[in-house]
Amino acid sequence: MSSIAQKKGFGAxxxxxxxxxxxxxxxxxxxxxxxxxxxxxxxxxxxxxxxxAKAGNDFLSAGLYNEIITMxxxxxxxxxxxxLLLAFMNAIMPLQIxxxxxxxxxxxxxxxxxxxxxxxxxxxxxFMGGAPDAGWTNYxxxxxxxxGHGIDFYTLGLTxxxxxxxxxxxxxxxxxxxxxxxxxxxMRMPLFTWTxxxxxxxxxxxxxxxxxxxxxxxxxxxxxSSFFVVEMGGNTIIWEHLFWIFGHxxxxxxxxPAFGIFSEIFAIFSRKRLFGYxxxxxxxxxxxxxxxxxxxxxxxxxxxxxxxxxxxxxxTMIIAVPTGxxxxxxxxxxxxxxxxxxxxxxxxxAFIPSFVAGGVTGVMQAIAPxxxxxxxxxxxxxxxxxxxxxxxxxxxxxxxxxxxPKMFGTMLSEKLGKWTFWFFFIGFxxxxxxxxxxxxxxxxxxxxxxxxxxxWDLFNAISSAGAVFMAIGVIILLVNVVMTTIKxxxxxxxxxxxxxxxxxxxxxxxxxxxxxxxxxxRGLDTFWIEKMDGNKKGMIFAxxxxxxxxxxxxxxxxxxxxxxxxxxxxxxxxxDGDKPWALAVLIIGLLITFGSMLVRSLKDxxxxxxxxxxxxxxxxxxxxxxx
Amino acid sequence: xxxxxxxxxxxxxxxEYAKKKRADEMKGHLATFAxxxxxxxxxxxxxxxxxxxxxxxxxxxxxxxxxxxLQLYYFMHLSGKGHGMVAFFLFCGIFVAFITVLALxxxxxx
Ligand code: HEM
Ligand SMILES: [Cu+2]
Numbered sequence: 037m038s039s040i041a042q043k044k045g046f047g048a049x050x051x052x053x054x055x056x057x058x059x060x061x062x063x064x065x066x067x068x069x070x071x072x073x074x075x076x077x078x079x080x081x082x083x084x085x086x087x088x089a090k091a092g093n094d095f096l097s098a099g100l101y102n103e104i105i106t107m108x109x110x111x112x113x114x115x116x117x118x119x120l121l122l123a124f125m126n127a128i129m130p131l132q133i134x135x136x137x138x139x140x141x142x143x144x145x146x147x148x149x150x151x152x153x154x155x156x157x158x159x160x161x162x163f164m165g166g167a168p169d170a171g172w173t174n175y176x177x178x179x180x181x182x183x184g185h186g187i188d189f190y191t192l193g194l195t196x197x198x199x200x201x202x203x204x205x206x207x208x209x210x211x212x213x214x215x216x217x218x219x220x221x222x223m224r225m226p227l228f229t230w231t232x233x234x235x236x237x238x239x240x241x242x243x244x245x246x247x248x249x250x251x252x253x254x255x256x257x258x259x260x261s262s263f264f265v266v267e268m269g270g271n272t273i274i275w276e277h278l279f280w281i282f283g284h285x286x287x288x289x290x291x292x293p294a295f296g297i298f299s300e301i302f303a304i305f306s307r308k309r310l311f312g313y314x315x316x317x318x319x320x321x322x323x324x325x326x327x328x329x330x331x332x333x334x335x336x337x338x339x340x341x342x343x344x345x346x347x348x349x350x351x352t353m354i355i356a357v358p359t360g361x362x363x364x365x366x367x368x369x370x371x372x373x374x375x376x377x378x379x380x381x382x383x384x385x386a387f388i389p390s391f392v393a394g395g396v397t398g399v400m401q402a403i404a405p406x407x408x409x410x411x412x413x414x415x416x417x418x419x420x421x422x423x424x425x426x427x428x429x430x431x432x433x434x435x436x437x438x439x440x441p442k443m444f445g446t447m448l449s450e451k452l453g454k455w456t457f458w459f460f461f462i463g464f465x466x467x468x469x470x471x472x473x474x475x476x477x478x479x480x481x482x483x484x485x486x487x488x489x490x491x492w493d494l495f496n497a498i499s500s501a502g503a504v505f506m507a508i509g510v511i512i513l514l515v516n517v518v519m520t521t522i523k524x525x526x527x528x529x530x531x532x533x534x535x536x537x538x539x540x541x542x543x544x545x546x547x548x549x550x551x552x553x554x555x556x557x558r559g560l561d562t563f564w565i566e567k568m569d570g571n572k573k574g575m576i577f578a579x580x581x582x583x584x585x586x587x588x589x590x591x592x593x594x595x596x597x598x599x600x601x602x603x604x605x606x607x608x609x610x611x612d613g614d615k616p617w618a619l620a621v622l623i624i625g626l627l628i629t630f631g632s633m634l635v636r637s638l639k640d641x642x643x644x645x646x647x648x649x650x651x652x653x654x655x656x657x658x659x660x661x662x663x
Numbered sequence: 664x665x666x667x668x669x670x671x672x673x674x675x676x677x678x679e680y681a682k683k684k685r686a687d688e689m690k691g692h693l694a695t696f697a698x699x700x701x702x703x704x705x706x707x708x709x710x711x712x713x714x715x716x717x718x719x720x721x722x723x724x725x726x727x728x729x730x731x732x733l734q735l736y737y738f739m740h741l742s743g744k745g746h747g748m749v750a751f752f753l754f755c756g757i758f759v760a761f762i763t764v765l766a767l768x769x770x771x772x773x
Binding site: 209213237240241245271273274277281328329332340341344 | 758763767
């Protein structure tokens with residue numbers, strides 16, 4: 037602990053990030069690794085579109101194509117979208133509620149490293165005998181018939197990273213329930229905090245069914261049990277149920293935080309209080325609640341019978357109601373506002389029609405008889421890309437621009453940002469709009485090629501051209517990030533000038549203890565209220581300046597996760613028969629994990645104090661840095 | 664802050680209030696304990712008397728549900744101050760587990 041700014045060497049910086057328990061640094065870790073996996077998934081997407089660009093193409097073989105679509109979907113959902121959203125939750129949510137850190141800083145770090153090693157494990161399958169190839173939904177009949185170890189990489193990798201996500205969700209729940217600053221009642225929480233809260237609750241309730249399903253699958257494949265083996269009295273449909281009981285809430289885990297980011301953006305750049313704050317909060321809760329009662333809409337064609345189909349069709353259509361409520365509230369927030377079209381706002385405005393299009397096709401698919409036509413066709417592909425790219429990815433891109441200054445203290449270029457937006461937005465509609473018609477014309481999803489006589493050539497070519505536009509957009513974003521980082525023009529507390537919530541009242545990036553004094557919250561849009569009252573400090577304080585207790589850094593989360601990573605290889609090769617070392621690897625991995633847990637439990641770690649004097653020094657401009 | 668520990672000395676009336684509260688709680692504990700034993704007795708008697716399983720199973724499940732709730736509220740202090748969120752998440756979990764099992768039972772195995 038020193039009050040003097042010190043420039044760290046490269047190795048020291050790496051070590052710092054490996055051991056950090058600071059939610060802002062963990063956010064950066066999530067952003068970098070989520071961004072990396074986003075690029076990997078993007079490359080896979082480009083390969084898919086190259087293969088489908090013309091009829092009868094042989095750029096990829098059928099088997100490799102299956103591996104690529106599986107890894108594209110799995111990577112984008114589990115390793116890109118979710119971690120990127122977790123990055124913003126980590127970076128911003130504790131600041132929004134006036135907290136110094138999350139409730140369990142150690143677990144926060146553990147959650148990240150588990151996700152990270154799970155993701156790396158899954159992707160190593162490319163180099164170790166082939167990736168999973170049963171689709172991101174991994175339906176049991178396909179998965180059990182799949183040769184090689186691809187599926188085992190999927191099940192074990194997702195188990196590990198799933199633990200990480202579950203830990204992150206629990207941590208956010210406890211943080212929001214227990215760590216709000218004085219005066220921050222539930223109905224004063226910013227919308228992004230609310231959506232983080234509901235999404236975390238969904239994580240808590242939705243990941244266990246997935247874990248159960250994955251365990252069954254692991255046992256079936258590695259230990260010859262027969263949960264899903266029909267010949268042995270198992271039932272292959274149970275996997276589908278377990279997967280979708282998780283899967284549908286999962287899509288809301290993705291979209292709700294994106295809704296939160298957009299809600300913040302609409303209020304900030306319309307310079308207005310959110311219209312219908314209460315309605316937005318209750319719509320969020322309602323969506324989370326209904327999210328658990330609709331999963332069988334993915335299984336209309338399984339043959340559940342007319343009663344089950346009717347019940348789930350109805351439940352699914354009802355979900356569109358709270359979603360619609362949100363759309364109208366956002367429109368009314370913009371209405372009559374003094375709008376500034378910054379990059380985040382452009383994304384937000386573009387999000388509305390894109391997402392509505394996806395919602396409308398969703399309701400079409402919810403009509404069970406119609407879904408018999410649409411199911412497993414490109415129409416479905418168009419639907420979920422409209423909601424996921426048009427909703428979640430636009431939200432992530434908007435959030436990147438909006439929160440970049442808060443996370444890094446520099447402002448991404450607005451000009452390049454607009455270029456990214458236009459390339460990405462046009463490319464997105466070009467790629468996916470036409471896929472609705474491909475679906476209606478009968479093109480099934482997940483086929484690796486098609487014939488020249490089927491009349492799908494032109495539309496597929498257009499779709500592939502759109503993908504190139506999106507890729508250019510992403511490349512411009514990368515250039516933007518590099519240029520901004522090199523220029524390094526520092527910005528102040530409230531770089532957008534219209535910040536409304538607490539995170540904009542403190543420096544960018546915030547000091548590692550966030551708030552020297554805990555703020556006192558006097559209403560919704562705390563910072564805005566203080567600004568309007570002419571309060572130059574941006575907040576009023578709930579306590580006098582005093583010593584601050586902080587947690588110590590720790591390498592243990594990294595080691596625990598590393599142990600799981602190593603053990604997974606052992607489990608994977610264990611029953612091959614010809615690999616006697618596998619058992620040893622399994623045991624060594626587990627020993628590392630449990631050993632480091634033991635160390636953590638036996639060794640007291642009481643943290644340290646930042647003294648009042650150091651805080652005063654810091655306020656004068658000397659820079660305090662953690663370890 | 665956390666390290667300036669504050670020592671609170673209770674007044675006489677506070678002390679008496681706490682005492683009365685504890686006595687009330689004790690009464691609650693004993694009453695629920697009696698009810699629980701009674702419910703268990705009913706369950707055993709029903710089985711011993713050889714009623715139809717179609718009657719026994721739902722009734723035992725129902726009584727088990729009642730016992731869980733009594734247990735949670737009277738012995739695990741779910742109704743206590745600051746347990747609202749815990750209770751909320753508990754019931755959300757129960758709800759999700761319930762519709763899941765219900766759906767699996769009705770549409771997969773029926
Ligand atoms: C108005 C709300 C929505 C409705 C009514 C709806 C309805 C549906 C239905 C019925 C299906 C199954 C179609 C089939 O396979 O035959 C489906 C698939 C899908 N939906 Fe939605 N949806 C909605 C919103 C969303 C959102 C917000 C997301 C994600 C952010 C999403 C992601 C997906 C995905 C990924 C699939 C395809 C899964 C697969 O089979 O691989 N949906 N949707
Ligand atoms: Cu769904």
